[in-house]
Amino acid sequence: MKKLVISFFVLFMGITSAFSQGDFRFGVNGGIPVGDVEDFSNFHLGTDVAYMFNVAEVLDVGPLLGYSHYFVEDDFDDIQFIPVAASGRFGLSSFYLGADLGYAIGVDDGNDGGFYYRPMLGYRIGKLGIAASYEGISMDGGSINSINLGIEFGL
Template identity: 55%
Template sequence: MKKSFFIVLIALFFISSAFSQSNFRIGVNAGIPVGDIEEFTTFQLGADVAYLYPVSNLFSVGALAGYSRYFGDDVSTPLGNINVDDISFLPIAASARFGFENSLFVGADLGYAVGLDDGNDGGFYYRPKLGYAFGPVALIASFSGISVDGGDVSSVNLGVEFGF
């Protein structure tokens, strides 16, 4: 618990620092769980904040912090129905993007997702992205994965991002 609290404090520090800068981004996304988790959850919702520093006209790097929740499902077993609890994470990651001349971009987030539930230790976080920017607003398709003990928590997502 102390470890999670410390990581949340670090994330809040980075977020508050980003508010005073340009290239600040806020995004929301929804997804369909896939892989190991798809039988136990129904859908995923998430939000994140990021600061991206432009290294060149087409390449940016920065930091990202967010919140992701996988909503549990009722699972039928021979012994009866089991209600699976929701699973929540706080991803903290390095972020990079490469833009093309036509507003299309690719990117990736790599870091650690802190587990916010009892018995959820978190794990390695990765999220490749493909997006299209309409000025300060971008539509993003992504695959989000968290490597946890015994498997992966993954989803295919669609989202929108607002730049400031």
């Protein structure tokens, strides 16, 4: 797993060096777990960094690397993931629609990870965006989901 994360990081840095016309975006979000996980988790916190390329006047796409943490109650270990995804943002004036699709690598013991998806709706004020999103990770035997509110900074 560590080799996969390191390989993605090297690939990510190589792509960003080769294409300097993009821009970095850093996001932080928090939310409420829903679905299968809401019975034993009470809060979700996530962060991500993306390097977005403007491919059309209203469309940005690029790779995304993040960290997602579900805080678990009682004597159980917290659930943690490293999402590796393709990210897209479609801008409509100040509003934008977005989606992240990829794989969430499980970090904690016994967590194999799963398919990662996060649709979002946001409002951009200059380089700052405020976004509502639904994060889902589909794994064998269930899913881990949350409804989130966050901010995204353009660097």
